[in-house]
Amino acid sequence: MIASKIKFAASLYALMSISFWGISFVSTKAVLDKLDPYTLLVLRFGIGALFLLVLLVLKRYPLNIPLKYIPHLIVLGILGVFVHQVIQATALLTINASAAGWIISFSPVFTVILSVFFLHEKMTVLKASGMIVAIIGVLLVTTSNNQQSFQLSINVGYLLMILSTLNWAIYSVLLKRLHIQLPSLVVTFYMCLIGFTLTTPFLVRNKGWEMMPFLTNVEWAHLLFLGVFVSGVAYWYWAKALEVLEASQVSVFLYLEPVATLVTAILLLQEKIIPVSILGGIIIIIGVILVNGRLLTFLRYLPWRNKNL
Template sequence: MTYYKSKLTASLYATMSISFWGVSFVSTKAVLGKLDPYSLLVVRFGIGSLFLLLLLLMQRKRLLVSFKYVPHLTILGILGVFVHQILQATALLTINASSAGWLISFSPIFTVILSILFLHEKLSISKAVGMVLAITGVLIVTTTRSGQSFQFFINIGFLLMMLSTLNWAVYSVLLKSLKIPYSPLLITFYMSLIGLILTTPLLIRNKGWESFSHLNYSEWAHLLFLGVFVSGIAYWYWGRALEVLEASKVSMFLYMEPIATLVAAVLLLDEKVFLISVAGGIIIIIGVIIVNGQLMPMLVNLIMKKRR
């Protein structure tokens, strides 16, 4: 009974993490009207770093790390926080939040491609089919309405969002291969701190603090959400879920992220939902599931449940 309770709790942690990450696109989009991407990220990383530090102090965790792992943490902070968040925040200047949510689910495809190129994994027929489906879904999502027809166009925002998914795949591979012997909470704290250090000079250059007085209570609430729940709690809960569930099972929760983004975008930003975009997003997710070899297990489990 205790085992199933711990699994249920871990699933709840993973669900909350994905929900926070999904809504993050909406909160970022809501604040970009007042702040430039760099100023937004400085506030977010500042709040996140302070919150994570308080968590570490409350848990009486050791803050010092070996000098040996400083380069590792620096690389992860640059890729996983600084570059990744700047790409996404800049992309959201020209695309809507729901489209960003669908496109970010393409990241596992890049992970598989990197594994084939650098880890010499074999490209099976099922993986090839899944990739073709996922790429087709991306092309559909990046289609815009023009009158009664839909025409594809190249938008810099879509390109930046795709680059962010590639960057996240590189970061994920590095995070796994570097094997830093510290808790996810401590690693996340240093990554957020590195992001704060790297973006602060850009805030100073642009005099971003002059825009802070223009923010209303709602926009400050979005920034607090990004700092505390997205940069802090989401990463922390994700690590706690991984302590109980297998990585492959936890990764299944990633398919819920675009749904969280879509719902939040409609409720908070009044974004219009185009069926063509939803169809493209579903195709992306199906393609990713096929590439990960998770389609057949899902179908078997569904059939077994119906028989019961």
């Protein structure tokens, strides 16, 4: 009974993380009307690092880390925080938040491909079939907009978002291989701090502070959400879920991320519902589930799951 409650709580943590990450595309899109991508990221990482530092102090976690892990954290910070977020923020300049949410769910397919080459995992017929299905879904999403005058910029945005899924897959495989033996809260803090450090020179170059006085209260609220809940709480809760559930069990919650993005984009950004885009997104998720062979696992670890599965 106690074990079931612990797993249920872990599932809730994972679900909350995915919800925050799904909404993050909407918040980023809302702020990009005023700030360039680098200024947005500096503020986001700065708020996130400060929040995580307060948590570390309250929990009395040591901030000192072994020297051998510094190169690991720098590489992971560059890939998983700096490069990843810059690519996504730039992509959102030209594509809808809901489309970004659908495409990001394609990331596990790249993870499987890289795992075959670098982690020596086997490629099966089911995985290959799932990849083909997911690719068809991506093509549907990226071609759902028929506004020819914006075709070039939209295509660039889609390509950047697909590139971000490949980058995240590389980061995920690398993180698995490095095996950093540090508390997840400490790792998250230093990665956020690295992101803040790397993006600050771009803010100085672009004089990003000049646009800050023009931000509305709503836009500052989006920034606080991105810093505290997306860069801080979401990563922390994701780690708490991983302490109880296996990584494969937690990863199935990624399939729900585009749903959170779509609902929030419709409510806050008044984005139009494009049936072909939604169909493509559903096909992506089906393909990814086939690639990972996680349909029953997905249903079993939902907080409202059927206990008979």
